[in-house]
Amino acid sequence: MTDDILRMRDITKTFPGVRALQEVSLSVRQGEIHGICGENGAGKSTLMKVLSGVYPHGSYSGEISFDGEPCEFSDIRDSERRGIVIIHQELALCPQLSIAENIFLGNERASRGLIDWNRTNHEAGELLARVGLHENPVTQVSDIGVGKQQLVEIAKALSKRVRLLILDEPTAALNDRDSAHLLDLLRGLRDQGITCVIISHKLNEIAAIADRITILRDGRTIETLDPTSDEVTEDRIISGMVGRDLDHRFPPREPRIGSEVLRIEDWTVHSPSQHGRVVVSKANLTLRRGEIVGLAGLMGAGRTELAMSVFGRSYGTNISGRLVKDGREISVRSVRDAIRHGIAYATEDRKRYGLNLIEDIKRNISAAGLTRLARRGWVDDHREYQVADEYRASMNIKAPSVLSVTGKLSGGNQQKVVLSKWIFTNPDVLILDEPTRGIDVGAKYEIYSIVNRLADEGKAILVISSELPELLGLCDRIYTLSAGRVTAEVPRAEATQEHLMRYMTNGQADHGDARTTSDDPGPADGSGRPSDPTNGQE
Amino acid sequence: MSATAPTNADVAVSGPGPGEPSAPAGGSGRRLSINLRQSGIYVAFALIVLLFSVLTDGALLQPQNISNIVVQNSYVLILAIGMILIIIAGHIDLSAGSVVAVTGAIAAVLMVEQDVPWPLALLITLVVGGLIGAWQGFWIAYFGIPAFIVTLAGMLLFRALTLTVLGNQGIGPFPDPVRTLANGFTEGYLGNVGLGPLGGADLFSLLVGIAAMAGIVVVQWRSRVARLGYQQSVEPLPLFVLKLALAGVVVMTVVVQLARFKNLPWVLILLAGLILAYSLLTNRAVFGRQIYAVGGNLQAATLSGVKVKSVIFWIFVNMGVLAALAGIIFAGRLNQAGPTAGNAFELDAIAAAFIGGAAVQGGVGKVVGAITGGLIMGVINNGMSLMGAPSERVMLVKGAVLLAAVAFDVWTKRRAGASR
Numbered sequence: 001m002t003d004d005i006l007r008m009r010d011i012t013k014t015f016p017g018v019r020a021l022q023e024v025s026l027s028v029r030q031g032e033i034h035g036i037c038g039e040n041g042a043g044k045s046t047l048m049k050v051l052s053g054v055y056p057h058g059s060y061s062g063e064i065s066f067d068g069e070p071c072e073f074s075d076i077r078d079s080e081r082r083g084i085v086i087i088h089q090e091l092a093l094c095p096q097l098s099i100a101e102n103i104f105l106g107n108e109r110a111s112r113g114l115i116d117w118n119r120t121n122h123e124a125g126e127l128l129a130r131v132g133l134h135e136n137p138v139t140q141v142s143d144i145g146v147g148k149q150q151l152v153e154i155a156k157a158l159s160k161r162v163r164l165l166i167l168d169e170p171t172a173a174l175n176d177r178d179s180a181h182l183l184d185l186l187r188g189l190r191d192q193g194i195t196c197v198i199i200s201h202k203l204n205e206i207a208a209i210a211d212r213i214t215i216l217r218d219g220r221t222i223e224t225l226d227p228t229s230d231e232v233t234e235d236r237i238i239s240g241m242v243g244r245d246l247d248h249r250f251p252p253r254e255p256r257i258g259s260e261v262l263r264i265e266d267w268t269v270h271s272p273s274q275h276g277r278v279v280v281s282k283a284n285l286t287l288r289r290g291e292i293v294g295l296a297g298l299m300g301a302g303r304t305e306l307a308m309s310v311f312g313r314s315y316g317t318n319i320s321g322r323l324v325k326d327g328r329e330i331s332v333r334s335v336r337d338a339i340r341h342g343i344a345y346a347t348e349d350r351k352r353y354g355l356n357l358i359e360d361i362k363r364n365i366s367a368a369g370l371t372r373l374a375r376r377g378w379v380d381d382h383r384e385y386q387v388a389d390e391y392r393a394s395m396n397i398k399a400p401s402v403l404s405v406t407g408k409l410s411g412g413n414q415q416k417v418v419l420s421k422w423i424f425t426n427p428d429v430l431i432l433d434e435p436t437r438g439i440d441v442g443a444k445y446e447i448y449s450i451v452n453r454l455a456d457e458g459k460a461i462l463v464i465s466s467e468l469p470e471l472l473g474l475c476d477r478i479y480t481l482s483a484g485r486v487t488a489e490v491p492r493a494e495a496t497q498e499h500l501m502r503y504m505t506n507g508q509a510d511h512g513d514a515r516t517t518s519d520d521p522g523p524a525d526g527s528g529r530p531s532d533p534t535n536g537q538e
Numbered sequence: 539m540s541a542t543a544p545t546n547a548d549v550a551v552s553g554p555g556p557g558e559p560s561a562p563a564g565g566s567g568r569r570l571s572i573n574l575r576q577s578g579i580y581v582a583f584a585l586i587v588l589l590f591s592v593l594t595d596g597a598l599l600q601p602q603n604i605s606n607i608v609v610q611n612s613y614v615l616i617l618a619i620g621m622i623l624i625i626i627a628g629h630i631d632l633s634a635g636s637v638v639a640v641t642g643a644i645a646a647v648l649m650v651e652q653d654v655p656w657p658l659a660l661l662i663t664l665v666v667g668g669l670i671g672a673w674q675g676f677w678i679a680y681f682g683i684p685a686f687i688v689t690l691a692g693m694l695l696f697r698a699l700t701l702t703v704l705g706n707q708g709i710g711p712f713p714d715p716v717r718t719l720a721n722g723f724t725e726g727y728l729g730n731v732g733l734g735p736l737g738g739a740d741l742f743s744l745l746v747g748i749a750a751m752a753g754i755v756v757v758q759w760r761s762r763v764a765r766l767g768y769q770q771s772v773e774p775l776p777l778f779v780l781k782l783a784l785a786g787v788v789v790m791t792v793v794v795q796l797a798r799f800k801n802l803p804w805v806l807i808l809l810a811g812l813i814l815a816y817s818l819l820t821n822r823a824v825f826g827r828q829i830y831a832v833g834g835n836l837q838a839a840t841l842s843g844v845k846v847k848s849v850i851f852w853i854f855v856n857m858g859v860l861a862a863l864a865g866i867i868f869a870g871r872l873n874q875a876g877p878t879a880g881n882a883f884e885l886d887a888i889a890a891a892f893i894g895g896a897a898v899q900g901g902v903g904k905v906v907g908a909i910t911g912g913l914i915m916g917v918i919n920n921g922m923s924l925m926g927a928p929s930e931r932v933m934l935v936k937g938a939v940l941l942a943a944v945a946f947d948v949w950t951k952r953r954a955g956a957s958r
Contacts, residue, residue: 314841335843345841353841356834358901367831368842374824381822382768389770401771421842 005030005195006164011050011062015438020046021060022219028164033186033196035210037203037237040299040466041437043219044199045089048166052086053079066164083163087153089172093141100124100137103156127155131185146274147178154185165189166197171205172300183209201298203234203505215240234505235498242468242497250473251445253452257476258289260327261460262343262429267321269302269309269484279305279316281484287429287460292451294471295464296500297481303464304348306481307431311345312338325428339368344427346418348434348464350411354418357407361399362388364406364417369424391420396446412443419450430454433464448474468497480504578946579895583910583917590921597924598917601799604792609721609871611916612805613638613864613880615909617887618894619816620860622908623853625891626820628833628900629685631854633674633692634861634887638880639700641667641865646709646875649716656713664862670696671858675851685854693884701877710874719808720870723801739797746802747793750810751786758782805867809909812860816905829853833900889936890915893943897951914939 006028013021021043028034038044049055051064053073064071066082073079076086093102100121109120124137133151135144141152150170157165167186171179183205186196200206206213213225213232222240225232269280280302287293297303308315310323312335323330325341332338338345347353355364365388366373373384388402395416399409406417415435422430432451436444451474455461465471471478478495480488480503488503590598597603617634624631641663648659670692677688711717728741758778765772772778796802820826828849831839840846864883869875894911896903915936922932 311841312843335841336845339843347841352835353837356831356838356901358834358897359830363827363830366827367838367844370824370827377824378822379824379827382764382770385765385770386768 003030004028005067006051007063007065008047008051009063009065011047011060011064013046013050013055013060020219021050023062024216024219024221026214026221027224028195028197029212031190031193031195032211033190033198033209035206035213036197036199036216037201037206037213037241038216039241039468042216042241044216045168046219047216048086048168048197048199051079052076052084052166054086080160083161084166085157085160085162085164086166087150087157087168087170089169091146091149091153093149093152095142096140098138098140099128099135099144099152099155102141102152103127103137103159105156107160123159124155127158128152130158131155132181145178147174147181150174150178150182151185154189162194164195164197166199168199169201169299170198171200171202179205201300201505203237207232207234207237213237217241235502238498238501238505242501251449251452253455255291255455255476257291258458260286260288261325262287263322263324264310265322265324267306267310268319269305269316270318272315272317279484280309283321283481283484283486285462285479285486287462289428289458289460290455291477292455292461292463292475294475294478295462295481296468296471296478296504297464298504299466301481301504302484303481304433305484307345307433307462307464308347310338311335311343311431314345339425339427342426342428343431344368344422344425344429345431346415346422346433346435348437350414350418355406355414358405360403360405361392361397361409361417362402365391365402365420365424368421369426372424387424388420391424395420395450410443412439412446415439415443415447416450419447423454427459429460429462431462431464434466435463436465436467436470444470468500471495471500472497579893579907579910579914579943582943583914586914586917586921590917590924594921594924598921599791599795601795603920603924604795605723605799605803607913607916607920608806608809609803610920611912612720612803612809613868613871614883614886614890614916615809615912616812616860616864616867617883618890618908618912619812619905620853620857621884621887622891622894622896622903622905623816623820623829624685624857625888625896626833626900626903627829627850627853628836629678629850629853630888631674631685631689631857632884633689633696634857634864634884635880635882636693636696636700636884637667637670637858637861638865638868638883639875639877640670640696640703641862642869642875642879643700643703643709643877645716645866646712646869647703649713650709650711656715660716660866663866664859667858667860667862667865668855669858670861671855672851674858675854678854679847679850689884700879704875704877706877708874708876710869710872712870712873716866716870717873719804720867721803723803724807726801733794733798736794736798739794740801741797743793743797743802746807747790747797750793751789754785754789755782813905813909820905825849825852830901833902835901886912886915889940892947893940895943895947897947898944911943 004027006026008024008026011021011024011026012019024043024047026036026047036044036047046055050060053075056074057072064073066084071079071082073082079086094105097105103124104120109116109123121137128135128137128151131151131154133148133155135148141149144152154165170182174182179202186198186209190196198206198210211227215222215225215237217240225236225240230236264283264285267280267283267285268278271277271279283306285293285295295303295306305315309319310332312332313319314335323332325343330337330341332341332343351357356367362385366379366384370379373379373387385402391397392399392402397409397413397416397420399413406414409417419432419435435451436447439447451461451463463471463474465474472492472495476492478490478492478500479486480490480500482504488500490500490503587598617638621631621634644666645659645663648654648662649656652659654662674685674688674692677683678685724740724742726740726742728745730738731741731744733739762772762778773781793802796806818826820829828839828844831842831844832846832849836846865880868879872879890912891903891908892898892911893914894903894907894909896908918935918939919932922935
């Protein structure tokens with residue numbers, strides 16, 4: 001077609017051990033709003049980073065042409081010069097600078113090296129009018145709400161003479177009113193000839209606004225839906241997102257489920273950075289001996305926040321609710337309390353939160369249970385070595401010895417070290433947050449086998465995962481979480497991907513009250529967004 | 539057990555996948571580079587000693603000069619022990635020099651003006667040092683102010699306090715026992731023995747040296763046997779013996795030279811005790827391990843149940859106590875507590891830690907490394923002044939050595955990162 005503004009052909013991008021994109025193709029027409037859908041980890045963000053030059057030419061294979069000309073961007077400035085601007089999920093504004101300063105950051109209105117403040121503020125005012133934001137350009141960005149900050153980002157894009165605007169989850173942190181305003185603005189920009197690519201988990205929004213929708217799954221393009229010829233409904237999009245055959249192999253297991261170990265009652269957690277925002281709302285969960293329970297939810301649903309708040313209040317403020325362990329209410333106010341009560345949590349981000357990468361395997365394995373190896377404060381380092389070496393053998397950690405530095409291990413082996421660390425604390429309840437993220441298929445199988453083994457030993461296991469097939473293949477029972485609320489509890493026999501996805505996406509519109517209104521000023525620390533630990537690389 | 543048909547073994551058959559590099563082939567090249575990073579500092583120290591021995595026609599290793607190097611640098615070495623713990627945890631202390639001054643001043647006021655018995659005065663001074671450390675540790679650990687700021691403020695505060703306590707003048711002289719601790723030597727309890735061409739030497743000193751060496755050998759050997767018992771890998775026996783022999787030669791050379799001069803300096807015995815205790819603490823104690831965990835990955839340590847705040851608090855308390863000890867020794871050596879005492883000592887201690895292999899980001903470092911770093915600077919100072927070099931040139935060389943040491947650390951880390 002000749003009216004394509006953007007064509008990406010056969011884009012393949014690999015990270016060490018993981019193929020993030022595999023021969024992905026995308027074409028976007030001049031002047032359309034193009035939606036991109038896919039599960040977490042489907043490759044949406046990676047694709048946009050390739051397009052905007054975050055991953056420079058040469059680090060991927062395939063071709064990009066913009067306006068009919070081939071593009072080889074070496075960084076973001078390159079792509080911005082051509083009129084491609086990306087607005088990330090994490091807003092890239094400097095909270096301590098004014099709106100006008102942010103808009104022209106790196107692109108200052110200056111003559112002979114001196115900033116022309118009159119011109120800066122005047123032009124900023126015009127741009128703000130275009131995006132429908134009624135604020136003084138000299139207002140400090142930290143003084144306006146998240147919804148308005150999003151508009152400042154768009155004004156900033158417009159100042160760069162944007163031709164293709166990419167928005168990554170623009171409405172994830174917005175309430176319904178701000179979202180509606182944003183979508184209206186995008187329609188207005190389209191009428192001015194600006195092409196938009198929008199990534200969103202909110203399928204109702206995508207279905208409402210997009211002219212065409214491309215669906216990614218497992219790093220591949222699945223299909224492009226065109227509402228003029230196809231009938232596009234949320235269900236239709238969902239079936240494209242999840243319609244993968246269950247060719248993953250899961251080790252078989254016959255669950256032997258025992259008595260209740262941990263009950264989480266009316267668990268409510270507030271955001272530590274955004275005052276008054278409820279992240280988890282009155283959640284009720286039950287975990288039983290020998291049972292593997294799944295927790296499904298899209299990014300931002302509050303899965304990690306729920307897990308970390310239970311694990312010794314490692315996340316959140318103003319936490320209320322009850323934890324009942326073995327029939328008795330327990331008080332877990334710190335990580336040490338959690339470990340003492342037999343609760344373990346293996347984080348989703350191994351490198352940032354799970355491991356000391358500059359230390360060896362031995363010291364990482366003993367990190368959480370060091371007191372078990374010590375007498376009167378002194379560590380028995382021979383026993384420590386022995387223990388670590390036993391785990392190296394039983395978990396099949398591939399390393400020359402337990403003295404190898406963990407930073408040099410592959411993702412799968414790092415994960416086995418993290419699991420060893422927590423198993424050594426001898427927990428009754430193990431919470432595994434994205435246990436197979438960034439791990440290749442062979443190692444995944446090993447992790448699943450380990451999880452099964454732990455359940456057979458009578459531990460209660462809660463698995464958080466973005467991959468629905470993983471939950472379906474591994475778990476006996478699955479909770480779905482949407483916008484901080486538990487929306488369903490589904491036994492494995494009744495669970496299908498479509499079924500779960502509906503509960504994971506639907507809750508959001510119904511429970512909009514879980515979020516604050518737009519008049520709520522931004523967080524005092526000016527961070528703009530909640531520090532959402534789930535916002536890892538997608 | 540349920541029917542788990544395919545087990546780990548099946549996966550093992552399929553072998554390491556493309557993204558799962560098999561056990562990194564422990565190539566000799568890599569092992570060598572790791573060893574270089576760990577032992578480079580000791581090699582560098584040996585080379586520097588050798589260089590200055592040649593440049594000074596052997597004056598560097600004369601009995602009296604070795605004694606001078608130990609005594610002149612003792613307080614910086616004591617500070618370096620406290621500083622390395624702080625740097626491992628990822629913090630810094632800029633106030634150490636001022637704390638040395640104020641504790642020296644307090645000791646002087648107590649002993650000289652108030653006539654407090656010296657052991658009690660010593661104890662009070664150490665407690666005051668601990669309280670100063672607790673004050674700074676509180677702001678850093680529990681209030682969340684960066685250590686750089688808190689200790690920069692402390693640097694001014696405690697210098698001001700020094701001037702106030704002293705009334706802007708020196709106070710002295712100190713009682714004899716304190717002077718002996720700072721500046722004195724062990725008595726010739728057992729008389730002298732002849733060492734042939736080397737002349738007479740103190741028997742007691744020699745025996746202490748032999749005992750220390752025997753201790754090292756026994757500890758190393760027992761650890762080796764225990765490791766073998768647990769089927770851990772150990773270095774080949776010849777290398778093991780060679781290392782011990784080298785250590786023995788170094789220890790005995792120093793001891794024999796000292797025994798020929800005036801016997802063992804008391805501060806050397808104190809230092810040896812501190813080095814031993816803090817090496818044990820960092821290697822073997824739960825608390826020591828937690829310092830490395832905090833510096834290596836703060837979040838991971840927190841999520842592993844380490845009481846991060848308490849760890850940080852106590853290493854600053856520890857620093858305060860060690861600074862007080864250094865303050866007493868420094869004042870005792872000069873026989874007077876002065877308003878400018880300890881000026882820029884913190885910088886020497888920080889430099890010692892970094893030259894000794896501490897990582898700028900924290901999580902890495904050894905007590906012995908920091909001591910070696912401190913001795914490198916001490917030898918450069920001493921050697922160049924023996925050669926009659928002007929002080930500006932000494933400073934120039936010390937600055938270059940510090941930069942080179944840290945550049946080497948960053949470089950090896952970047953190479954390691956690239957091969958990841």
